[in-house]
Amino acid sequence: MIADPRDITIAAARLRAGGLVAFPTETVYGLGADALSPTAIARVYQTKGRPSANPLIIHVSNIDMARSLTSGWNEHAQKLALAFWPGPLTMVLPKASCVPDIATSGAPNVAVRMPNHPTALALITAFGGPLVGPSANPSGRISPTCAEHVRSNFNPAHVSVLDGGPCERGIESTVISLVGTPRILRQGIIGAAEIGQVLGTDVLVETRRETDPHAKLESPGTSMMHYAPFKPAYLVSANSLVKFLETKHDVTVIAISDVPARSDRTIIRMPADDKRYAATIYGALHDADSDPSKVIVIEEPPKSGELWLAVHDRLSRATVRPL
Secondary structure (H helix, E strand, C coil), rough: CCCHHHHHHHHHHHCCCCCCCECCCCCCCCEEEEECCCCHHHHHHHHHCCCCCCCCCECCCHHHHHHHHHHCHHHHHHHHHHCCCCCCCCEEEEECCCHHHHCCCCCCCEEEEECHHHHHHHHHCCCCCCCCCCCCCCCCECCCCCCHHHCCCCCCCCCEEEECCCCCCCCCCCCECCCCEEEEEECCCHHHHHHHHCCCCEEEEEECCCCCCCCCCCCCCCCCCCCCCCCCCCHHHHHHHHHCCCCCCCCCECCCCCCCCCCCCEEEEEECCCCHHHHHHHHHHHHHHCCCEEEEEEEECCCCHHHHHHHHHHHHCCECCCC
């Protein structure tokens, strides 16, 4: 679904005036602002309540625009762009001098990607330049996968929303550093094996999480707690789910397997397919967070496959494990 062209024109004008526009991508909705304006970028950080040590991803509409943001576009970047763009892959490369330091949290590298959504690409083209686009939600909370998720979190006077329908892919883009040995900094829809096949080399996957909330991050989405609902949320293995639920009352359960119905229990059934699960898990978390129940309990998904591992990464950051 593409937004009305008139709405895109109005949104581009708002961006040129230094304002904020939430726009859809194939993964989640992003909070857009002029990527070359320190003032506009500062407004993004302030509006989200985002720590200044957490860098932003810059969204582009073509490869030439991406190249203009880097001082070290290399053969690996070209191969991956041709193979996966537009799509859910973010590449970290040495930044060009035109990129404000605030966009990279003072780091020498910049994260860039070309989203695979007609509204996002049309907006960037109409604006005439790159846009920062962190998830359009309060910092650390559940990522938005529809326009209503964004509207529920921000004052429309502060954030305009381009409605492009629900996001098709769900979880955020894979982030890979191409500075030195290729390393995946954040797992996503595109896995290390698929990337390695294109590059003709092994790709490392970093799993370390930053526990210091003030430490500078190499990539968005790598802090210990992230993607979290406001309610307490527990991640429980499939084998111990039913037994764990015996100790909890007034809960919302997000699960693939059958869970016994009970009057003090809301059950959200999830698909067993990894792609459909990834596409719907944030919506399920939003529904669970708005349910009258007091606690969210999530059945741990499988770990067999790179996409399941990416889903598990998001859920483990959003929840705690019961003692």
